[in-house]
Amino acid sequence: MRVIGLMSGTSVDGIDAALVEISGSIHDLTVQFLAGETYPYPSDLREKILAVCGGAALSMADFAQLDDAIATQFAQAALSIQNGQAIADLIGSHGQTVYHQPPLKKELGYSLQLGRGATIADQTGITTVSNFREADIAIGGHGAPLVPTVDAALLSHPTYSRCVQNIGGIGNVAYLPATSATQPSPMRGWDTGPGNVLLDLAVEHLSQGSRTYDQDGAWAATGEPCQALVDRWLQQDFFQQLPPKSTGREHFGQSYLQTCLIDANAYQLNPAEILATLTELTAASIAHSYRTFLPQMPDQILLCGGGSRNLCLKQRIQSRLSDIPVMTTDEAGLSADFKEAIAFAVLAYWRHRKIPGNSPETTGASKAVLLGEINYARENFRVIA
Ligand SMILES: Nc1ncnc2c1ncn2[C@@H]1O[C@H](COP(=O)(O)OP(=O)(O)OP(=O)(O)O)[C@@H](O)[C@H]1O
Numbered sequence: 001m002r003v004i005g006l007m008s009g010t011s012v013d014g015i016d017a018a019l020v021e022i023s024g025s026i027h028d029l030t031v032q033f034l035a036g037e038t039y040p041y042p043s044d045l046r047e048k049i050l051a052v053c054g055g056a057a058l059s060m061a062d063f064a065q066l067d068d069a070i071a072t073q074f075a076q077a078a079l080s081i082q083n084g085q086a087i088a089d090l091i092g093s094h095g096q097t098v099y100h101q102p103p104l105k106k107e108l109g110y111s112l113q114l115g116r117g118a119t120i121a122d123q124t125g126i127t128t129v130s131n132f133r134e135a136d137i138a139i140g141g142h143g144a145p146l147v148p149t150v151d152a153a154l155l156s157h158p159t160y161s162r163c164v165q166n167i168g169g170i171g172n173v174a175y176l177p178a179t180s181a182t183q184p185s186p187m188r189g190w191d192t193g194p195g196n197v198l199l200d201l202a203v204e205h206l207s208q209g210s211r212t213y214d215q216d217g218a219w220a221a222t223g224e225p226c227q228a229l230v231d232r233w234l235q236q237d238f239f240q241q242l243p244p245k246s247t248g249r250e251h252f253g254q255s256y257l258q259t260c261l262i263d264a265n266a267y268q269l270n271p272a273e274i275l276a277t278l279t280e281l282t283a284a285s286i287a288h289s290y291r292t293f294l295p296q297m298p299d300q301i302l303l304c305g306g307g308s309r310n311l312c313l314k315q316r317i318q319s320r321l322s323d324i325p326v327m328t329t330d331e332a333g334l335s336a337d338f339k340e341a342i343a344f345a346v347l348a349y350w351r352h353r354k355i356p357g358n359s360p361e362t363t364g365a366s367k368a369v370l371l372g373e374i375n376y377a378r379e380n381f382r383v384i385a
């Protein structure tokens, strides 16, 4: 089946679209990557999304308009990736997260992704699965991270245990035990903390808005990290909290950065040292969470997401985990840039095949359930029986 996966993450930089051919089910799942493209948001739409993520108030009418403006961008991405031809049978659209609240004691979590699937189905004529997180959250889960289940199906290795580390706005890990191990521990996954989000916000602030990210980590590489600050920040609750855990821009956002900048000021750090220290925090939070929460350290680490292009960050991760090879998922045959979009194509395919998509060990949900709601296209010609 030809499926399009659409994803825009916590960096809010644009929509990743992947066109894939999928067959099999879980252990025999095969995915052939046909095309991948990133479609940046128009800057006014990106600003609106970031404002809402930052807590800006919105009338319901403006909210509805934003929801469908995002859906229209997603639909256009789906049309563009097919080069104007209707070749896909199904779309899996993650949408744009604008709010994420993990479950609190007995209260259910809440996670809101805009870009409603019904509009995407209508504008593309292709049945669209959307709203993937809700079913997991309804039974006590975090609704995140969801991709580790797909990582387990596509990247598990017979003899090597692996950590697949996504470094988007937020970082998350999937621990995949070697499949031939005699007593394999279960697959695990959780959000490790900030990926690029604090770096992006800091670069924008320190460059007075002239830059949006630290390309290749070149700016951070010119400074020395302040270890004392990194050690202090790592003591914070999120980093110490046991998995299952998830987070977002609500926690690691503007006000978090402001506190970091106040701390950095107390140490009289210059801009390059601030960026080096925030880069070190991302690296250290990843290494700390492996050492603290994994049953054993992995044989290999596979990076993906935009942060895998940040050479300074990659180097910091490697030096914190010196004996474990750090590479990218490309080296294991899966696109590091489009893995998350591919994963939402797989999750849509699993929904269509009535295969549960969540992993209770990872999200904390009480059981494995079908993820996503199916929005049939108005024109029945692309509805899948
Ligand atoms: N060449 C590069 N050098 C450094 N950083 C980069 C580079 N390319 C991308 N990035 C970083 O990656 C970010 C985008 O990553 P990605 O698209 O994986 O995030 P996302 O999908 O929004 O996040 P999430 O996985 O949290 O949902 C950019 O905001 C930037 O910080």
Ligand SMILES: CC(=O)N[C@H]1[C@@H]2OC[C@@H](O2)[C@@H](O)[C@@H]1O[C@H](C)C(=O)O
Pocket: 009, 010, 097, 100, 111, 143, 144, 145, 146, 147, 148, 168, 169, 170, 171, 172, 191, 246, 247, 248, 340
């Ligand atoms: C609520 C939400 O959108 N969470 C994202 C975010 O970005 C990374 C991390 O935080 C992860 O939990 C999740 O995304 C990936 C795609 C996931 O669900 O696996």
